[in-house]
Amino acid sequence: MSTVSFKNISKIFDDGTLAVTAFDLDIADGELMVLVGPSGCGKTTLLRMLAGLETVSSGELLIDGRVVNPLPPQQRDIAMVFQNYALYPHMTVRRNLEFPLRMMKLGKDERRQRVSEVAGLLGLTALLERKPRELSGGQRQRVAMGRAIVREPKVFLMDEPLSNLDARLRLQIRGEIAALQRRMRTTTLYVTHDQVEAMTLGDRVAVIDQGRLQQVDEPQNLYAHPANIFVARFIGSPGMNIFRTELHPTEDRGLAIDWGRQRLPLHAGQAHALRKYLGKTLYAGLRPEAIHYPDAPDVEATIVVKIESIEALGHESLLYFGYEGRMEETRGDLSPDNNMVSPLMVARLAGTPDAGAGESLRLGLALKQLYFFDAEGSAIC
Amino acid sequence: MKRWRINGAIYLGLMVLALVFIAPILLMVAGSLKPDARVLIEAGSWRALLPDSVSLQNYGDVFSRVDFTSYLLNSLWITGCVVVLGLIVNAMAGYAFARMQWRGRDLLFGLVLMILIIPLEAIAVPLFYQVTLWGWRDTYVVQIVPFIANAFSIYLFHTYFLGLPRELEEAARIDGAGVLRTFVSIIVPNARPAFASVAILTFLTQWGAFLWPLMVTSGEAVRPLPLGIAAFYTLPPLQWGDIFAFGVMMVAPVLLLFLVFQKWFVRGVAATGVKG
Ligand SMILES: Nc1ncnc2c1ncn2[C@@H]1O[C@H](COP(=O)(O)OP(=O)(O)O)[C@@H](O)[C@H]1O
Ligand SMILES: [Mg+2]
Numbered sequence: 001m002s003t004v005s006f007k008n009i010s011k012i013f014d015d016g017t018l019a020v021t022a023f024d025l026d027i028a029d030g031e032l033m034v035l036v037g038p039s040g041c042g043k044t045t046l047l048r049m050l051a052g053l054e055t056v057s058s059g060e061l062l063i064d065g066r067v068v069n070p071l072p073p074q075q076r077d078i079a080m081v082f083q084n085y086a087l088y089p090h091m092t093v094r095r096n097l098e099f100p101l102r103m104m105k106l107g108k109d110e111r112r113q114r115v116s117e118v119a120g121l122l123g124l125t126a127l128l129e130r131k132p133r134e135l136s137g138g139q140r141q142r143v144a145m146g147r148a149i150v151r152e153p154k155v156f157l158m159d160e161p162l163s164n165l166d167a168r169l170r171l172q173i174r175g176e177i178a179a180l181q182r183r184m185r186t187t188t189l190y191v192t193h194d195q196v197e198a199m200t201l202g203d204r205v206a207v208i209d210q211g212r213l214q215q216v217d218e219p220q221n222l223y224a225h226p227a228n229i230f231v232a233r234f235i236g237s238p239g240m241n242i243f244r245t246e247l248h249p250t251e252d253r254g255l256a257i258d259w260g261r262q263r264l265p266l267h268a269g270q271a272h273a274l275r276k277y278l279g280k281t282l283y284a285g286l287r288p289e290a291i292h293y294p295d296a297p298d299v300e301a302t303i304v305v306k307i308e309s310i311e312a313l314g315h316e317s318l319l320y321f322g323y324e325g326r327m328e329e330t331r332g333d334l335s336p337d338n339n340m341v342s343p344l345m346v347a348r349l350a351g352t353p354d355a356g357a358g359e360s361l362r363l364g365l366a367l368k369q370l371y372f373f374d375a376e377g378s379a380i381c
Numbered sequence: 382m383k384r385w386r387i388n389g390a391i392y393l394g395l396m397v398l399a400l401v402f403i404a405p406i407l408l409m410v411a412g413s414l415k416p417d418a419r420v421l422i423e424a425g426s427w428r429a430l431l432p433d434s435v436s437l438q439n440y441g442d443v444f445s446r447v448d449f450t451s452y453l454l455n456s457l458w459i460t461g462c463v464v465v466l467g468l469i470v471n472a473m474a475g476y477a478f479a480r481m482q483w484r485g486r487d488l489l490f491g492l493v494l495m496i497l498i499i500p501l502e503a504i505a506v507p508l509f510y511q512v513t514l515w516g517w518r519d520t521y522v523v524q525i526v527p528f529i530a531n532a533f534s535i536y537l538f539h540t541y542f543l544g545l546p547r548e549l550e551e552a553a554r555i556d557g558a559g560v561l562r563t564f565v566s567i568i569v570p571n572a573r574p575a576f577a578s579v580a581i582l583t584f585l586t587q588w589g590a591f592l593w594p595l596m597v598t599s600g601e602a603v604r605p606l607p608l609g610i611a612a613f614y615t616l617p618p619l620q621w622g623d624i625f626a627f628g629v630m631m632v633a634p635v636l637l638l639f640l641v642f643q644k645w646f647v648r649g650v651a652a653t654g655v656k657g
Contacts (some may be wrong), residue, residue: 052549053554053555074557074558086546088567089571089572090571099558100556
């Protein structure tokens with residue numbers, strides 16, 4: 001039973017790469033915390049620092065309230081599942097599972113006992129005498145998990161443990177990991193770049209970008225209340241549509257925003273929160289789920305869009321679109337690494353729309369579900 | 382048609398080359414099996430390569446004329462010690478250079494690489510002076526100690542260890558193993574080809590060592606086989622059959638070793654990118 005704390009952790013590599021900056025995170029006892037972010041954002045570095053495989057440039061790492069910065073890996077009582085599993089190739093599955101127990105100097109009987117327990121739990125009993133190269137990807141993954149849990153460590157670390165599996169197996173083992181963690185209730189840090197994995201697995205999810213913590217919260221809250229544009233665009237599949245806009249006073253002393261050439265009236269509550277941004281740069285966001293066919297129930301305004309492409313998934317479709325005035329609004333910067341506005345707008349529609357790429361279509365907007373962000377990208381409301 | 386001819390020419394060339402390489406060995410084996418007198422008589426003809434009347438007489442003579450067993454045991458002991466101690470020391474050094482972080486590592490490794498190009502002949506005299514001061518002459522120690530640490534072996538291990546996945550060691554560390562335990566239980570078993578290559582290369586070099594033993598030993602008691610055959614050669618009467626028999630017995634262990642470890646050796650050399 002253990003807690004983990006990152007206190008103002010930074011990491012600068014010898015070559016000057018700033019991998020992690022002023023990172024603060026507290027993980028509760030028994031919690032499954034997922035670190036999620038795009039590739040290269042510093043997730044692995046964070047795990048490796050906690051494991052003791054990488055030094056900490058500044059800040060404190062605590063396990064159970066005790067500073068572990070100076071401790072070598074073998075004294076931290078953590079277990080790690082590596083992305084490529086790192087099974088010992090010259091040892092059988094049994095010896096692999098036993099290795100941490102031998103290091104703990106456990107007796108032979110106890111070792112046997114624990115190995116067969118874990119093997120039973122993970123369905124490895126029939127494979128105990130095989131070498132890793134004689135196993136399939138999924139089986140190797142399970143052995144790696146087994147080697148981590150057999151020791152009953154204080155903390156589990158998992159670095160993209162599913163990324164080498166095919167889609168179906170990934171889904172299955174994701175479920176198994178969740179069930180296992182729920183059952184053992186060992187404090188776990190799980191790293192992934194896949195936000196779906198993060199949302200489905202995590203008790204809480206920490207979103208990271210460029211070495212900085214963007215937001216940490218329960219999955220539903222990340223979705224409902226993103227702290228900034230990065231989180232809004234990262235969470236959700238696809239993420240939130242963001243567009244640059246301006247506020248305009250309306251005749252009835254309310255406010256309206258521009259979307260392309262169209263003007264959309266805001267609700268009183270929204271207008272109240274936004275009034276001080278009159279005349280300033282503002283970003284608005286709308287989830288693909290808040291864009292419908294014009295006749296849907298909570299639609300309050302409609303816009304005409306130009307269809308770029310359609311991904312039909314059967315029961316629903318992703319409709320990528322542009323609209324008149326989009327180029328002016330984005331100042332021509334629609335590259336994928338524009339980290340404010342979305343390069344393409346997308347709507348999630350039921351069924352398949354009877355229009356094709358290049359055609360125009362009228363869409364309905366649920367304006368109540370608009371989000372607003374300031375010039376720095378921080379959420380306003 | 383043209384292709385066929387080119388291939389034919391290549392094969393022919395290779396066969397001639399193989400013959401050139403194998404002829405001296407055939408000559409030696411054949412010569413060791415025939416009476417001394419016939420060796421010289423047949424030396425100029427193709428019959429030199431074939432035994433006519435097979436007898437082990439010459440082999441018996443070797444044992445009765447010199448203390449072959451003593452030379453052999455000396456060689457085995459010295460070479461064995463250099464190989465075993467060399468594997469331990471150089472593997473650890475290679476690991477420290479490849480994977481551990483410490484001050485001055487790169488500088489020191491640069492020095493090791495420089496030592497690679499300095500031949501024994503260049504340092505033999507100062508080394509001789511040094512061991513004389515220590516009173517080490519005419520011992521096994523003086524033939525073993527200077528050859529344990531070996532720049533080339535360190536380099537070969539270093540290269541091989543760099544190629545092992547880092548996660549293996551990291552997993553072991555996290556699983557509770559210290560540095561030494563990780564080295565012994567995880568690294569060594571996964572570096573067998575490197576160990577085999579270093580063992581064989583060290584064995585070959587050491588088995589044939591001549592100059593240094595000649596400098597530092599005077600009595601027969603601690604002298605190895607190469608000095609034995611030299612002494613035997615100058616021991617009258619000059620009997621070629623006996624000398625050949627000596628030669629065969631000297632080379633046999635090398636061939637045996639090579640046959641046993643051939644697979645690993647090739648793998649190790651291939652894996653480390655070192656060419657003969
Ligand atoms: N040993 C290293 N030396 C220098 N830079 C590194 C090293 N390891 C990682 N980095 C850099 O640190 C950043 C974070 O890397 P990493 O933690 O592996 O990201 P992630 O796991 O989120 O994909 C990247 O820019 C990466 O290039
Ligand atoms: Mg990573």
